[in-house]
Amino acid sequence: MDVDVFDTDYKMTARGRGKLYEVDHDSLSQADIERVMQKDVDHIKGVLDVDGDSASILLRHFNWNKEKLLEKYMDNATAVNEAAGLALPERSPQPGRSPRPQSTGPTRTTRRSTAESSKSGKTKAILERISPPVEEPQSFVCGICFDDSQTKYLALSCEHRFCTECWNAYITSKVRTEAEQWITCMADGCSLVASNLFVQQCLKKHPKTWERFQELLVRHFVSSNHSLKYCPYPSCTYTVSCPSAASKSSLTSMVPIVTCGASASHKFCFGCAIDNDHRPVVCGVAKLWMQKCQDDSETANWIKSNTKECSKCQSTIEKNGGCNHMTCKKCKYEFCWVCMGPWSEHGTAWYSCNRYDEKASVDARDAQSKSRASLERYLHYYNRWANHEQSAKLSVELYAKTEKKMEEMQMTSDLTWIEVQFMKKAVDEVSKCRTTLKWTYAMAYYLDSGNQKELFEDNQRDLERAVEELSELIEQPLDPEVVPTLRQKVTDKTVYVQKRNEIVLEDTAKGFLEGRWQWNQSVEGFD
């Protein structure tokens, strides 16, 4: 097989040629979302005959639910304006006054509840007015900083005046510290909301904070829409749209792993909080597993450690690559890193390192041996899960080592840089498959025993074996004599591994669609 063919094939996979385990999704930039928001704002502006900033506040108050906004607005516009912080209730703190006199009673009513309780009684509609900071002719002392050198003040339409410095500090604190886009007046008990224009004016000299505010508006919009999700990667501003995974119920039949447009490495689950690929297992099971691992972390911590003792000579062996075929430096004993069993048995058909012997726990009679058996059962799966995770983490080192090998190959053979890329492709494939394998152990832990589970574990074993073989090929010391053969072998094996991975992912996804998988305990969404 030629490298180029493989390359095209790989791309086709990534594009999702109607694969069951891929989900259709789009990536939107911040500007894209802002355009969508603007469309909603324009729509409300037109229907309700209000200005754009008011439309934005109304929409935000109703979490961008246009239908609900229109319905409530038609019903009682005054109450809506009040609740949304666009207008003052009739009886409200007197405008123009400094802080309310020393209160004697605790202010138990929270702002929000005041704002949301629809009070009867007239509201005086106040148009949002934005004017340049006003220079107070008489002595103006800001009720917050008491700085009499501050002469410029700003106020929302409630006329609660504060100096521009304080407004800036307040909005900065709301935006930066609280990540809040809903900014109310600073006066105690006043629930008027600052318009975007007002915020922009206050942050005139702080463009970074203004940018952050705009990002918060986008984030609020995205979080209000079930078919959108903000990319969880640090400082990424992309949003992914995935309507088919918008409902909770859809998550029992698919694993919506998506990638944002900023980078192919920004891979995350649209359905849950795991910011990585957890295919083939559905969100509910992945969550159960993560919780289980957290609860039992102490018992299982030792497994994660990077060193183990050789079971023959007891010398310490450190793992520094992804391959599970270990050879003790001292006694040359070859063993499996995961089960510590002799490696020689792993090649034969009757040996399976991936399957847990359920008989042991069935035989257990008394409670104590039962609980020991259940811990052993868990450790069997956890061991393998953690091992693949660890191997995937070691892939950074593996990449570095591989790169060196690729350079070496160029020197010792007549292969070009392009032609030695097969090594990197193999490493890519191995780390991708280890992610799949890792989660297959979480899946197997919860799968009800029976025919279906056995078929699943057969596929798992085939993939695991292929991955270990490929892993070994790329980690073995380089012999210049055999580079052309190695290239052929690695390339073929990579294609095979990719096929095995495809089978696991595709068959599991199909099983979810058919409702074929049965769990040994209750899983959210399944009944």
Place this chain on the structure above:
Amino acid sequence: MDARLRRVNKEIADCKNDKTSKVSIELVDNSPYHLVGSFDGPEGTPYEGGHYEVDIIIPESYPFQPVKMKFITKVYHPNVSSQSGAICLDILKDAWSPVLTLKSTLISLQSLLCSPEPNDPQDAEVAKHYMTSRSSFDETARYWAVTYAGAPRKSEQGSKDVDAEVAMAGLEKAHVDRFEALGFERAKVIDVLRRLNYRGANVPKISEDRIVEELLK
């Protein structure tokens, strides 16, 4: 001078100059950002006659973020943690406004002592006690005020130390008397009832047999 420092200095000065004020603010060390506020327990409450101290931390972004306050003096109150002195009050959280001051916040705390909000509790056990048995709650609150806040012991109130112990544990005197009458040592009864949390809503849930069983251990 930075805005926070100016503001805090002015607040401290205003408080000092106000001779009629019922609250006071003192510096702990030389930093104006760590203070101790104090006020008297409001009249007509179990806290009357007590003197209450509050630890005050002025955060970096004060007054745009709320001041941090907690009771130093132990208080038996639904909205105050009986362990840590942490306070559940909306103006110390999301209902904070930059125009509120240390003084107005302390006055709000004082008012909180008058009007507990058991539906939004900080200390669930105390709140339960408050809701199910006011007289017993008042007794315990009073005892805490006497013990920790320096409130005068009233003459008609139990002069016997054992009764004080009952109030202290937040238990009903009648309950303790009943089990004592069965022939158990009073101190042991108090200890067991306290451990079983035999208070308020828990009382009907705990059978007498269970208590006797514990007492016999």
